[in-house]
Amino acid sequence: LRSPRNPEQKIIKRVIALEGDIIKTIGYKKKYVKVPHGHIWVEGDHHGHSFDSNAFGPVSLGLLHARATHILWPPHRWQKLQPALPPERKPLRREQE
């Protein structure tokens, strides 16, 4: 996605919560956040060392650029990226579909 702080830069993060979910944040100004309509909550896998939604809040879906599916280089890190949500980052309440 395009960085909300610097539009020239693209950043790569994991989607933790979608619109309507309520999650517990790590180091954000509010302890619990309900993701607004049309927004998502993204986090880097390395908590504490990541410039993600815990710094700039929920991001608008319009900033999304693409989905990363594979690592191609370096060759010893060739792999398919698994869409897995770490269990400790599960949302507290999911919006009913």
Next chain:
Amino acid sequence: MLRHALGKTFRFLGYTVQYGCIAHCAFEYLGGIVVCSGPSMEPTIQNSDIVFSENLSRHFYCIRKGDIVIVKSPNDPKSNICKRVIGLEGDKVCTSNPSDFLKSHSYVPKGHVWLEGDNLRNSTDSRYYGPVPYGLIRGRIWLKIWPLNDFGFLRASPNGHRFLDD
């Protein structure tokens, strides 16, 4: 006979793909024609006006204060909104409504812009949903082509008092 028809079909498909790619690149990187709806930019842009937009400004990061831009809606990524840029990053903007007695100000965060419609009384804009990330800007409107009696470059903002000088 059949081979002749088949050749023609393939040539036609080839041309369609070529022109499709060129059209896509043009709309994405150069600009296009946009039909505006809604009252939030009156009197500058009325409902059902047709305007020309260009996308070069946003790619080269030269959107200026006072430009009218087309932006992906922060709350609904499938729809576009058309507003005027009142403040760029670092600018001081007035976040309260003109009718409020106590005025509140804030600074536009880095990488964001503050948008307001020209029709301040009937416009949901940054006063409602806050500063908008620059990455959501799709293009800048520079020419109105319909209605013909209002053809030409767009007027400056009727709300000059909203632009706060540093």
